[in-house]
Amino acid sequence: MSANIASLFRKDQLLTLEDGELYEKAIQRWSDTAIRRAKYIVPAETAEDVSKAQTRSGEKGGGHSCSGASSSEGGLVIDLSRMNKCIVDLERKTIKVGGGALWLDVATEAAKYGMATLTPRYGLVIDILEEAELVTANRDILTCNEAEKLRSILGYSRCWIELRSCDFLHPQYIPTAESDMVRSARLPATTPPLLTPLFDAAAKWAKTASVDESAMIFMACPPPAFTPMLVVIPFYNGSAEEAKKKFAPFFDVGPVADMTQEMPYSEVNGLQNPMAMYGGRKLFKSTAFTAVNAERFQHIFENYVKLTDELPETKAGAIIVELHPFDKVADVPESATAFANRGKWYNINCALRWSDPALDKRVRAWASEQVEYLRDEEAKEQGMQLSGRRGYGNYGVEDEKIREVFGGNFDRLALLKGKYDPENIFHKWFAIPLRA
Numbered sequence: 001m002s003a004n005i006a007s008l009f010r011k012d013q014l015l016t017l018e019d020g021e022l023y024e025k026a027i028q029r030w031s032d033t034a035i036r037r038a039k040y041i042v043p044a045e046t047a048e049d050v051s052k053a054q055t056r057s058g059e060k061g062g063g064h065s066c067s068g069a070s071s072s073e074g075g076l077v078i079d080l081s082r083m084n085k086c087i088v089d090l091e092r093k094t095i096k097v098g099g100g101a102l103w104l105d106v107a108t109e110a111a112k113y114g115m116a117t118l119t120p121r122y123g124l125v126i127d128i129l130e131e132a133e134l135v136t137a138n139r140d141i142l143t144c145n146e147a148e149k150l151r152s153i154l155g156y157s158r159c160w161i162e163l164r165s166c167d168f169l170h171p172q173y174i175p176t177a178e179s180d181m182v183r184s185a186r187l188p189a190t191t192p193p194l195l196t197p198l199f200d201a202a203a204k205w206a207k208t209a210s211v212d213e214s215a216m217i218f219m220a221c222p223p224p225a226f227t228p229m230l231v232v233i234p235f236y237n238g239s240a241e242e243a244k245k246k247f248a249p250f251f252d253v254g255p256v257a258d259m260t261q262e263m264p265y266s267e268v269n270g271l272q273n274p275m276a277m278y279g280g281r282k283l284f285k286s287t288a289f290t291a292v293n294a295e296r297f298q299h300i301f302e303n304y305v306k307l308t309d310e311l312p313e314t315k316a317g318a319i320i321v322e323l324h325p326f327d328k329v330a331d332v333p334e335s336a337t338a339f340a341n342r343g344k345w346y347n348i349n350c351a352l353r354w355s356d357p358a359l360d361k362r363v364r365a366w367a368s369e370q371v372e373y374l375r376d377e378e379a380k381e382q383g384m385q386l387s388g389r390r391g392y393g394n395y396g397v398e399d400e401k402i403r404e405v406f407g408g409n410f411d412r413l414a415l416l417k418g419k420y421d422p423e424n425i426f427h428k429w430f431a432i433p434l435r436a
C-alpha cells in the first residue's frame, strides 16, 4: 500500500526526501533515538486523509515516544500534528481534542475557560472520555460514544484504532471567580543530606493527600549549580495558604530555595516544558512502587550522582518520583478499559537525556538497573510479584513485556485484535500478537 500512496495524494499532500528541509523537519522526534527516514509522510488534516493513507504505517501524534513507535524506516508515516485543534464546548463542559494535539494545546485552551484535567479527582483521560472519532484498521471512520464500547476500545487504540478527537466528560475545575483560579506551588530544591527527611515527609504527606493535590520529586541538576539536587513540585488546587498547610511536611524539611507560588494550572502543567523540548537522545524507563521508602531512593540518588559525575551530559535528564494520589484511578476495575496499570501504587520514571549515540547502551542499562532494583526491593519485602499489571505503556520503550502492559486484559484484547485487526495494521507500540 505504501507503494501506492503517491497515487492517492496530491504532491502537496505528501512529503518525501525531495522536500528537503520540510521533510527533515517532519522526521524529527522528541528524542533523536526515534528519528527514522520514512519514504512518505502524509501530513493528515482530516480523518478522511488518515483513512485514505491507512496501512501498516507509523502514526505520529506528538512524536514523544522514545522508541521510534511513531516513525518508519523506509515506509509511511501518517503525521497528525496539523490535527491539533482543541475546542471547548462550555455548555456541555467538554473539550474536543485533535489526535495531534499536545498537552500544551489542551491545557492552554482549557485554561481560557478555567478548565483543567485533574487525575486524582477525576481519573485518567480514558476514564472521562465521552466520544472518539476513530479510523479502524479497514479504514472505516467511526464515531464512538457508547460508554461501554468506548471503554473497551480505549487504551487498546494503539493496537487497532486511532483516536482523532475526543471529548472530556467532566468540567474539571471551573473557577467561579478570579479568587478561585487553580493554584499551585513549586518547591525546589533541597540538598542531598536532606534526602531521608524529604522522602519521610513525602511518605507522611502521601498518607493524607486529597484528590486536589499531588507531588513530584525530581532528582535533577537544575541551574544555577547544575549539581544533583532534589526538587519538589507540589500541586494543590486551592489557595496558597491552604497549600502551605497541606505540604507542611515538605516545608518543615527546610528547602534551600522556596519558589512556590500561586499560578494558573496551565502554567503548572507547562513547568517542565523548557526541559522537555525536542532534541538530544532520550529515554523513559519506569516502574511502579508502593512504598515511599527513603533508603531505596537514597540508593537511586547515589547512583544518579555517579552517573552524572561519570557522564556529565546526562545532567540534562532527571529521575522523577511521581506521587499522584491513586484512589480514583484504582477505583475503576482493570477490565473496564484496556489499561491494566491500575492499583494503589506510584510511579518512578528515569527520564534520561544525553547526546552521544555511543552511550545509548550504557544509559539504557543504567535506567533498567534502577528500575530492577526498586522492583526487587519491593518484591523482597512484600513477597509481591510486580510483573503482570504494572507496566506503564506511556513510559515504555517497547522492551517491556506486552503482558505486563495489558495484564489481565491481555487474552480479551488478543481476541479483539484477531477480530478487528487480523492483518496487524496497528503493529507498533505494544501491539498484541495475533493468535494463531
Ligand SMILES: Cc1cc2nc3c(=O)[nH]c(=O)nc-3n(C[C@H](O)[C@H](O)[C@H](O)COP(=O)(O)OP(=O)(O)OC[C@H]3O[C@@H](n4cnc5c(N)ncnc54)[C@H](O)[C@@H]3O)c2cc1C
Pocket (backbone or CB within 6 Å): 030, 058, 059, 060, 061, 062, 063, 064, 065, 066, 069, 070, 080, 099, 100, 157, 158, 161, 162, 163, 164, 272, 276, 394, 395, 428, 429
Ligand atoms: C515530557 C513528557 C512528559 C510526559 N508525561 C506524561 C504523563 O504525565 N502521563 C502520561 O501518561 N504520559 C506522559 N508522557 C508520555 C506520553 O504520554 C507518551 O510518550 C505518549 O506516547 C505521547 O504521545 P504522542 O502523541 O507524542 O506519541 P507519539 O510518539 O506520536 O506516538 C506514540 C504511539 O502512539 C501512536 N499514535 C500516536 N497518535 C495516535 C493516534 N492519534 N491514533 C493512533 N495511534 C497514535 C503512534 O503510532 C505510536 O505508536 C510524557 C512524555 C513526555 C515527553
